[in-house]
Amino acid sequence: xxxxxxxKNRLTISDYSTPMIPTWCPGCGNFGILMALKQALVxxxxxPHQALVVWGIGCNSNMCNWLNVYGIHxxxxxxxxxxxxxxxxxPKLTVIAIGGDGDGYGIGLGxxxxxxxxxLDITYIVHNNQIYGLTAGQASPTSDHGAKTKSTPCGVxxxxxxxxxxxxxxxxxxxxxxxxxxxxxxxxxxxxGIQHRGFALIDVLQPCVTWNxxxxxxxxxxxxxxxxxxxxxxxxxxxxxxxxxKIPVGLFYQEERKIYSDEFDHLKKDECVIEHDISQIDxxxxxxxxx
Amino acid sequence: xxxxxxxxxxxxxxxxxxxxxxxxxxxxxTSILHFLASHEHQYKIIVKQTEDEIAAMNMVxxxxxxxxxxxxxxxxxxxxxxxxxxxxGAMIETTLVCAVxxxxxxxxxxxxxxxQGDLRFLTHAAPDEFPRxxxxxxxxxxxxxxxxxxxxxxxQYQVPVLILSDKLLGESFFTVEKSQMLxxxxxxxxxxxxxxxxxxxxxxxxxxxVSARSIPGTRGHLFIANSDEHDEFGYSEEDSENRVxxxxxxxxxxxxxxxxxxMDAPKWYGxxxxxxxxxxWGSGKGACLEVMSxxxxxxxxxxxxxxxxxxxxVKRELAKIKKSICVEANYSGQFxxxxxxxxxxxxxxxxxxxxxxxWFMEELAANVxx
Numbered sequence: 001x002x003x004x005x006x007x008k009n010r011l012t013i014s015d016y017s018t019p020m021i022p023t024w025c026p027g028c029g030n031f032g033i034l035m036a037l038k039q040a041l042v043x044x045x046x047x048p049h050q051a052l053v054v055w056g057i058g059c060n061s062n063m064c065n066w067l068n069v070y071g072i073h074x075x076x077x078x079x080x081x082x083x084x085x086x087x088x089x090x091p092k093l094t095v096i097a098i099g100g101d102g103d104g105y106g107i108g109l110g111x112x113x114x115x116x117x118x119x120l121d122i123t124y125i126v127h128n129n130q131i132y133g134l135t136a137g138q139a140s141p142t143s144d145h146g147a148k149t150k151s152t153p154c155g156v157x158x159x160x161x162x163x164x165x166x167x168x169x170x171x172x173x174x175x176x177x178x179x180x181x182x183x184x185x186x187x188x189x190x191x192x193g194i195q196h197r198g199f200a201l202i203d204v205l206q207p208c209v210t211w212n213x214x215x216x217x218x219x220x221x222x223x224x225x226x227x228x229x230x231x232x233x234x235x236x237x238x239x240x241x242x243x244x245x246k247i248p249v250g251l252f253y254q255e256e257r258k259i260y261s262d263e264f265d266h267l268k269k270d271e272c273v274i275e276h277d278i279s280q281i282d283x284x285x286x287x288x289x290x291x
Numbered sequence: 292x293x294x295x296x297x298x299x300x301x302x303x304x305x306x307x308x309x310x311x312x313x314x315x316x317x318x319x320x321t322s323i324l325h326f327l328a329s330h331e332h333q334y335k336i337i338v339k340q341t342e343d344e345i346a347a348m349n350m351v352x353x354x355x356x357x358x359x360x361x362x363x364x365x366x367x368x369x370x371x372x373x374x375x376x377x378x379x380g381a382m383i384e385t386t387l388v389c390a391v392x393x394x395x396x397x398x399x400x401x402x403x404x405x406x407q408g409d410l411r412f413l414t415h416a417a418p419d420e421f422p423r424x425x426x427x428x429x430x431x432x433x434x435x436x437x438x439x440x441x442x443x444x445x446x447q448y449q450v451p452v453l454i455l456s457d458k459l460l461g462e463s464f465f466t467v468e469k470s471q472m473l474x475x476x477x478x479x480x481x482x483x484x485x486x487x488x489x490x491x492x493x494x495x496x497x498x499x500x501v502s503a504r505s506i507p508g509t510r511g512h513l514f515i516a517n518s519d520e521h522d523e524f525g526y527s528e529e530d531s532e533n534r535v536x537x538x539x540x541x542x543x544x545x546x547x548x549x550x551x552x553x554m555d556a557p558k559w560y561g562x563x564x565x566x567x568x569x570x571x572w573g574s575g576k577g578a579c580l581e582v583m584s585x586x587x588x589x590x591x592x593x594x595x596x597x598x599x600x601x602x603x604x605v606k607r608e609l610a611k612i613k614k615s616i617c618v619e620a621n622y623s624g625q626f627x628x629x630x631x632x633x634x635x636x637x638x639x640x641x642x643x644x645x646x647x648x649x650w651f652m653e654e655l656a657a658n659v660x661x
Contacts, residue, residue: 085353
């Protein structure tokens with residue numbers, strides 16, 4: 001009886017779906033990431049109204065229309081500070097930020113680094129397709145050296161950003177890489193990222209079937225191999241540096257550390273300042289501080 | 292008691308129930324950050340110094356969407372960095388408050404000096420058009436009261452509210468009565484949620500332009516705060532009719548704000564039938580009052596509720612003027628031109644000072660003539 005009731009109340013994938021139909025290209029890696037995210041939310045039984053997902057701008061971020069949660073579709077590169085503001089005032093929400101490589105490692109790179117060292121309890125999923133998809137095929141900060149794109153017809157001259165190494169040196173406490181085509185593996189990384197109390201980066205290799213003919217599903221498949229969780233920074237650094245014929249995926253590094261707000265000595269653990277009564281604030285005591 | 296304009300802004304925010312303040316240090320707005328940081332414990336608020344102004348504005352937006360009274364402050368250059376996000380805040384109809392404490396620009400300009408050169412910048416900041424409210428206090432008491440009011444207006448109309456101050460007001464000391472700093476009625480329009488568990492339309496088209504707001508965590512009231520043009524639920528939507536509906540809904544708030552009588556009339560100081568009226572706004576009030584009480588037989592018309600302008604009401608006041616001089620601390624006479632644009636009223640003379648120094652009584656008095 002109680003089991004039945006529980007089964008009935010149990011959230012399913014459809015609880016996270018909206019009436020809208022995704023407009024991504026057929027075969028886009030984003031579908032796998034969306035599915036992995038939904039599965040992770042189902043498995044963790046996070047109520048849609050208790051999840052706040054903040055997107056930046058990019059093909060990936062059009063997902064805001066296809067995931068049934070509280071959503072904020074923010075500006076290009078700015079998902080992380082918006083997510084931080086919400087998490088600061090309401091730590092009860094499960095806060096997830098989502099963006100692409102251009103969004104998070106290009107225009108929003110500063111916020112990414114500071115979010116790592118800030119260590120708020122936010123999960124950050126980056127759809128890393130090594131190309132600008134929404135603007136139709138320009139080089140991105142993670143495009144390989146020599147990649148020929150519409151904006152770099154002779155090949156990219158700069159060396160790519162290494163998000164895993166960057167997160168590690170910026171003191172992030174959960175650092176993982178998944179691939180869009182292995183939904184079950186990615187779901188596990190996202191679940192563990194949400195459960196991790198701290199800033200969790202999940203960089204996802206996401207083939208763009210329309211604009212990136214180099215880093216394809218086959219290209220990814222030929223190179224990736226799975227690694228297990230590390231708690232040694234040095235070992236994690238070694239794996240982080242690996243990129244080319246072999247690309248490690250899985251959990252690179254995890255560390256239990258106080259989150260930012262744990263170090264507030266004026267607020268209780270996970271205290272929601274939005275629940276404070278602000279109808280009768282008395283400032284008369286503060287006025288006495290003045291001459 | 293003795294306090295600065297910046298401290299008055301901080302006190303007004305605390306009184307209004309500020310819960311989250313994020314800012315990047317920038318002279319001459321920084322002392323607001325210092326004051327609030329030193330009162331973080333007492334008022335159980337969160338004060339965050341951010342990596343840049345863009346982060347500050349976006350954190351404030353996130354905190355606002357989540358249901359906190361939130362604010363940032365900066366000077367002109369920092370505000371320039373916030374501008375795209377300001378438009379984002381307006382697009383998703385959140386309730387943010389931002390104080391801009393001006394200094395001479397452009398670029399780094401003169402960081403420790405004063406100017407009123409950002410008026411036109413604030414009235415037009417961010418791409419395309421959206422409703423906003425701009426308040427420009429004339430002294431410390433007004434800075435306190437208008438900051439308090441800014442939070443109420445932001446909640447009531449779900450628009451960005453900008454407080455335009457400057458170095459002169461922000462860092463000068465004022466003597467005020469404590470009683471003036473304790474006034475203020477709290478109003479809250481945050482949780483007007485109807486039709487529980489029905490299809491909740493966060494951006495429902497209404498006559499006033501304002502729609503019922505829910506906050507994340509509330510069951511049955513999911514929505515997307517979408518920087519893309521969106522429909523009533525927040526879903527991205529580029530249909531032409533929807534665009535017109537949502538754009539008009541947002542812009543209609545400007546009429547509602549004026550109709551609701553919340554934009555106070557400009558204030559008169561001095562004799563009724565003076566031959567010369569000094570028109571001023573924001574921090575210009577102090578020097579004009581000094582001239583009036585010590586030197587010349589003039590009166591003053593001071594504007595603190597800058598945008599949107601209650602045009603009919605302002606025109607009625609302007610009609611009482613015999614000869615006018617508009618006193619400002621910028622190069623072109625931005626307020627005089629703004630007044631002309633909105634009301635057709637042309638000031639007889641502009642007195643513009645843009646050397647970074649405040650108007651001194653003696654030099655102003657020497658220039659008050661025809």
